[in-house]
Amino acid sequence: VGTFLQVVVNGLLVGGLYGLFSSGLTLIFGITRVVNFAHGDFVTLGMFGAVVLFTSLHLNPLVAILPIAVAAFLLGALVYQTLVRRTLTIPGITAMDAQHGQMALTLGFSILVTSGLLVAFGPSPRSINGVLDNTYTAGVLYLSQARLVAFGIALLAFVLLYLGLTRTLYGKAIRGTVDDNDMASMVGINTNRVYVLSFSVGIMLTGIAGDVLATYYPATPLVGQGFLIIAFVTVVMGGLGNVAGAFYAGLLVGIIQQATATYVAIDLQNAGIFVAFVLVLLFRPQGLLGGRRVTA
């Protein structure tokens, strides 16, 4: 029972971050219809950002959240305006061709990021030592301080996103654009700005997740590829475009991953997620939460 509890707690704690960057991906997809193949690399960039700020300026990763969030937001806007928007401004292009072009372009950006990081930092893992290193014991449980803090930040960021989407005028504009973008632009919403904003916010959340993850997970240029897959699986489990669903599914994915690693085999931990993914596709393709969509 002790092991089982430990597995669940570990899964939940890492799952919070999965949930955070997956809600970023699903936010982007739900609003802009962009399938972002570079999503995992924004996690990597967040991690390397934290590592660089820590090793060069001794900046605590928790303080570094702020500059990294701003940088990720701006980078997201840049990627949207230069790569994604380009596919929408070609005369005569169909929405489907545009979407396929976006997949290939974001994939190209992903290769640029991984290779660029490889050139700059080499393939060996880099980690942040000496921050949040404590471990607490609660009964039979061992709790790492870094993981607890990371979970807290993920939860906080998600709640802010949720409130932003449901309670603010910006959120209202976003939801209106998703429902009917022609109508939205008729009532004076700048829909392009809505798309840029959602894309940037999605990337910002992902960057934050990367920054916090770096406190206990070593960064390598290729680390993002695994996170991309986790994010893909998570957004489908949560229901495509469902921000809250993605967060809950992230927690579940974390638990499944930990359980597979403990009870089956550690190198099969991601295969366990995919089995769950296939089951979801079979029985609940609309997502585990069903029709409750926050953004639509």
Add this chain to the structure above:
Amino acid sequence: VKISSKARGYLGLVVLGIAATLPFWLIQSNFVLSVVTLTFIFMLASVGWNIISGFGGQISFGHSIFFGFGAYTTAILQSSINLNAWLGLLCGGLLATVVAALIGALTLRLRGIYFTLSTFALTLTFAILANHYGSLTGGAVGLTLPFGGTRPANFQFGNKLWYYYVALGFVVLGFLVAKAVLRSRLGLQLRAIKDDEDAARASGVASFRIKLATLCISAFVTAVSGAVYMQYVGFIDPESAFGATVATQIAILGLVGGAGTLWGPILGAAILVPLQQLLNSSLSNLPSGVNLIVYAVVFIVILWVDPRGLVSILRRVYRQWGRRSLVGRGPDQVAESAANKRTAALSITGGAMGGGELHDGGDESTPRGR
């Protein structure tokens, strides 16, 4: 300003003629020969990919599943029960078709995006499984083909030139399969599904079954490329069979060339695979990663110019050139050509009747901005 289907056929024969004689005037070293042979192999993989992803609009980022099954099946059958390699190739194709049917049954009832995400997730799952269950696949170490001497009946050639022509032959076969699909009733139904799946279903197209059948054909072609790769290279491991690099490579070749056009994957592979191979070898004294940066920049630039790929770029250039050549002709001809253009834009199946190419963006309405 339209190329007739006859002219297109001749163009195809000319391209084939050039490809078949390359070893006699351009290819002077074994290195170049192997680059072009690998180009043909990935070209075939992408031609297969194009059948479901291009013609049907269901973008797969996991055709490496079929590539890997093709490669592993022939290798395992050959090393365990000493099966003939040509039969192994056939078995690989059939097994990949079965896998395709299972994956399709799972995902093709849903919208295309589920297919994209699932294929990508599944190919990496197969990579993990192939790593873990090493007794069958050799695990991370990989599988090396047993060398049985030079026996053409068993896909073992002494002269590397044979592999070149076998690979080229399979590309031609794959191309003809793709062309047959596009020209058939199946191809028309696929196009209807790609343009508007709801409308296609409303007019009686059994979209799920059509997509499933197409995926099976597509998987078979790509699996053959995997088997040829195995026989040519003689080595496979989980990463080079199911890994993300192969998975995305196959799709990128098609997307950069022009998904949904017959010549797209041919053009994409002819440009990108040699580029990649040359970068890998000639820039190897640079830090690792620089070659991939150059590769990525090249294909980003191409897609930035036109997200529909090279064929679309060529078509625009050709049309521009044609329009310019109209200046100075009689007004009748100009009016006639304008009328032609209008009907081309109006007819839904314009390309299909003409020469087996997909509609060239005749839809002038701007996308919905998403």
